[in-house]
Amino acid sequence: MRVWAIANQKGGVGKTTTTVALAGLLADAGKRVVVVDLDPHGSMTSYFGHDPDALEHSCFDLFLHQGGVPQGLPGELLLPTSHERISLLPSSTALATLERQSPGQNGLGLVVAKSLTQLWEDFDFALIDSPPLLGVLMVNALAASQQLAIPVQTEFLAVKGLERMVSTLAMINRSRKQALPYSIVPTLFDRRTQASLSTLRFLRDTYPEHLWQAYIPVDTRLRDASRAGVTPSQFDANSRGVIAYRALLKHMLALVPAIQVA
Template sequence: MRVWAVANQKGGVGKTTSVVALGGLLAESGKRVLVADLDPHGSLTSWFGYDPDRLEHSAFDLFQHKGKVPEGLPAQLLVETSCKGMSLLPASTALATLERKMVGVEGMGLIISRTLAQLWDDFDYVLLDNTPSLGVLMVNALAASQRLVLPVQTEFLAMKGLERMLNTLQMIMRSRNNPLPYTIVPTLFDRRTQASTQSLNALRKTYGDDVWRFAIPVDTKFRDASEAGLVPSMHSPDTHGVRAYRRLLDDLLIQTGGRE
């Protein structure tokens, strides 16, 4: 099992779209894929037609057992998606209460790691969609992951969010026994605007080889895919946005040893 977290401490940068697009392409290639929603807003859950306000069971259930994960519980929480080969661990809005409820409970930062340990033989890839804030959910995701995909919108305000995220990453890495490699992925790139081009250049100048060599463009078909409840490669397989995610996946697989 390979576990990738998709995270940034700024909202609206394309985290959920990246999870669905990359996960869909992996499933399309025959991989068994789990996408996990660790955001109380539940955008990933909503993408596939589930209502985070009405779900009886969700990722929230994993955090209700004093730092333990009962045997068999993770598998019981998974639901189907419209994409063959892809399962979903849904979110509910109750996740927003975790910070208040979990104060002083030991082992809360390893719940997702323990969850995935039970599912290790069931999936080839797990992609974790994250809340845009530092807390128990993001700590869980980073602790469980082998790779961080860090989407950054190509606008100057997004640079501050990236700076905060990298500071968080350094803090988390000090508590890990092994490093967490990351790839900064420029998103929502519009080559027609000077601001977008300048922001992309600034990203590359500041962060060098940590920035992916291409960018994910603005593509309205992503929104259409979300409304249809489909992964982008099923909805509109030949758009420039999907082609960009194919290129990104190829590079990530090379970096992580997933493709010879």
């Protein structure tokens, strides 16, 4: 199983859309995918028609065992989605209380990694939607992942969030045996606006080694897919947004040449 995290320390940059779009394209190609919603806001859980305020069980349950994960628990928490090859480990608002509970508890940073180990043979890919906050949940996402995508809205304030994210990643990498490879993904690009154009130029000048050279455009079809509760490729496989995400997926997979997607 390959594990990808989608993270940024700023909200509203397209993390959930990126997670769902990539998961959908992988599933369309026959891959078995589990998506993990670690954001207490539960955007991805809501995307697939589940209410994070009403769920009795969620990813929160994984953190209730002093850093251990009972055998079989991750599989019991899985929920269906609109795509038969995508399963969801849902979020709940209870996740927001973890930061208050975590001090003094050892091993909480590896809970998601331990949970995915139990699902290793059941899925080809795991995609983790992270919260826009540095804390135990983001640490879990980064510790569990083998690759990272950092969506960055092409506007000035989002660039400041990227700077914080890159700084966080440097800190995390000091505790990893191997540095986490990452790709910066420009999102919500509108070529009609000077803000998008200048931000894209700044990203290309400042992060040439890690920047995916294309971008995800503004596309109302992505929002329509969200409203319908289906992956973007299920909603409109030929939309501008899906075509862009298909190119991003090829870029991500190029870092893992052993895995082929039709």
